[in-house]
Amino acid sequence: EPEVTQTPSHQVTQMGQEVILRCVPISNHLYFYWYRQILGQKVEFLVSFYNNEISEKSEIFDDQFSVERPDGSNFTLKIRSTKLEDSAMYFCASSRGRTSLTDTQYFGPGTRLTVL
Amino acid sequence: AQSVTQLGSHVSVSEGALVLLRCNYSSSVPPYLFWYVQYPNQGLQLLLKYTSAATLVKGINGFEAEFKKSETSFHLTKPSAHMSDAAEYFCAVSDPWNRDDKIIFGKGTRLHILP
Numbered sequence: 001e002p003e004v005t006q007t008p009s010h011q012v013t014q015m016g017q018e019v020i021l022r023c024v025p026i027s028n029h030l031y032f033y034w035y036r037q038i039l040g041q042k043v044e045f046l047v048s049f050y051n052n053e054i055s056e057k058s059e060i061f062d063d064q065f066s067v068e069r070p071d072g073s074n075f076t077l078k079i080r081s082t083k084l085e086d087s088a089m090y091f092c093a094s095s096r097g098r099t100s101l102t103d104t105q106y107f108g109p110g111t112r113l114t115v116l
Numbered sequence: 117a118q119s120v121t122q123l124g125s126h127v128s129v130s131e132g133a134l135v136l137l138r139c140n141y142s143s144s145v146p147p148y149l150f151w152y153v154q155y156p157n158q159g160l161q162l163l164l165k166y167t168s169a170a171t172l173v174k175g176i177n178g179f180e181a182e183f184k185k186s187e188t189s190f191h192l193t194k195p196s197a198h199m200s201d202a203a204e205y206f207c208a209v210s211d212p213w214n215r216d217d218k219i220i221f222g223k224g225t226r227l228h229i230l231p
Binding site for chain 1: 150152157158159160161162165206208210212217218220221222223224
């Protein structure tokens with residue numbers, strides 16, 4: 001069964017460094033998402049992406065964050081200058097269409113980002 | 117604004133006993149509702165979803181949930197717990213009319229199965 005994959009599974013970085021989290025969505029999917037989960041807290045929506053542009057972003061998704069679909073298969077989340085509070089599990093998700101009876105978001109296994 | 121509240125951050129049941137994980141939602145419009153499961157070191161897997169069709173929704177692994185508008189609830193049940201059901205379970209909601217299609221998650225309930 002097709003699945004969303006994410007790399008790396010764990011990323012450790014120094015505060016102020018740039019990180020890029022990578023996701024490979026399911027191949028025929030058109031909608032892409034990033035969520036994050038700070039340890040012990042809720043899974044929170046960051047951004048949705050469709051037709052090569054951001055559809056919606058949350059308040060968390062400030063100027064330090066950016067997303068890109070560079071080559072038609074990967075979907076990346078970049079954090080330009082990481083802060084301690086960026087430490088979290090980051091989940092990528094994709095869907096063929098908007099949520100409906102037949103379509104839903106499929107999540108990857110997550111990348112655990114630790115900022116020191 | 118939409119939200120979900122999951123009652124109990126930890127629930128323990130004996131193997132073979134009924135599993136009941138509680139979820140209440142808040143939404144100004146008829147919502148879509150979901151239950152996701154997260155096994156250790158894995159991603160979020162969809163168990164089942166409600167999209168305004170039948171109010172009793174059957175999912176994978178023997179789980180089901182019933183949408184009760186009068187109680188604003190979407191509790192998850194399984195008649196007989198199995199050791200492999202030990203995981204974290206997330207109730208979630210989305211607005212079918214919202215452009216961003218974002219899913220709003222509850223805090224999660226960790227299910228422990230006692231032998």
